[in-house]
Amino acid sequence: SWGCPEIEGCDPNTFSAATRALHSAGIFVVVSAGNGGVSQCGSVQDPPAIYADVYSVGAVKPNGALAEFSSIGPVIADGSLRTKPDIAAPGDGVLSSYPGSSYEIASGTSMAGPHVVGVVALMWSANPDLIGQIEQTTAILNETAQPYMGSYPVCVEDQGTPNNAVGYGIVDAYAAVLQAMQFVP
Numbered sequence: 001s002w003g004c005p006e007i008e009g010c011d012p013n014t015f016s017a018a019t020r021a022l023h024s025a026g027i028f029v030v031v032s033a034g035n036g037g038v039s040q041c042g043s044v045q046d047p048p049a050i051y052a053d054v055y056s057v058g059a060v061k062p063n064g065a066l067a068e069f070s071s072i073g074p075v076i077a078d079g080s081l082r083t084k085p086d087i088a089a090p091g092d093g094v095l096s097s098y099p100g101s102s103y104e105i106a107s108g109t110s111m112a113g114p115h116v117v118g119v120v121a122l123m124w125s126a127n128p129d130l131i132g133q134i135e136q137t138t139a140i141l142n143e144t145a146q147p148y149m150g151s152y153p154v155c156v157e158d159q160g161t162p163n164n165a166v167g168y169g170i171v172d173a174y175a176a177v178l179q180a181m182q183f184v185p
Contacts, residue, residue: 001032001110003046012078015048023053026132030117032109033058033085034071041155041164043071044084050075055138056084058166059091059112065150066165067092070109072153073164086138087145088166089115116141119173123180130183140183144176145169 004010022029029048033056036043049056049071059067070091073084091112098104123140124131130140145168147161156165 001113003034003049005046010047012047016051019048019051019053023134028120028134028137029054030113031056032113035069035108036071037069038066038072038153041072042076044073044075045077050077052082055086057109057113057116058085058088059109060088060170061092083162083164086167087141087171089171116171119171119176122177126177127180127183129185130180136183140176140179142168144172144179146172
């Protein structure tokens with residue numbers, strides 16, 4: 001769930017070689033989109049969430065609405081105008097582990113990202129032939145995502161799929177695992 005803003009010495013290309021290498025090695029990189037909010041488009045702005053070869057995750061509330069803190073696209077930091085995030089997952093009011101062997105309720109795209117990582121782990125466990133198949137894994141996540149039924153920020157004019165608010169929709173673990181089990185290399 002880490003992002004590297006300019007204040008930390010990062011520019012838009014800081015991790016691009018690393019994420020390309022990870023992608024090429026068959027490692028599925030999931031990154032939280034950030035908590036820049038929905039008040040203006042282009043708030044997905046820090047690497048590595050801005051890259052095409054990572055899967056960026058926005059956050060929704062328990063009622064399915066887009067969380068106010070969830071960053072939205074397009075990516076303007078590198079001039080690509082890439083659509084981000086790629087998908088959304090629960091990220092508001094999530095029971096989360098904390099130091100000292102404790103749990104607390106937390107909110108942020110950092111709570112949404114692990115949902116998607118978990119779904120990928122389930123998919124790859126259900127069908128080991130899918131391990132390292134980044135494009136196929138991505139396609140399954142995208143194809144099985146549930147449609148987003150909430151309201152959109154004013155600046156998100158294109159509400160088709162994918163879009164700059166929730167990408168392909170809301171991750172659906174059950175549907176993704178069922179479709180993963182059908183994958184044949």
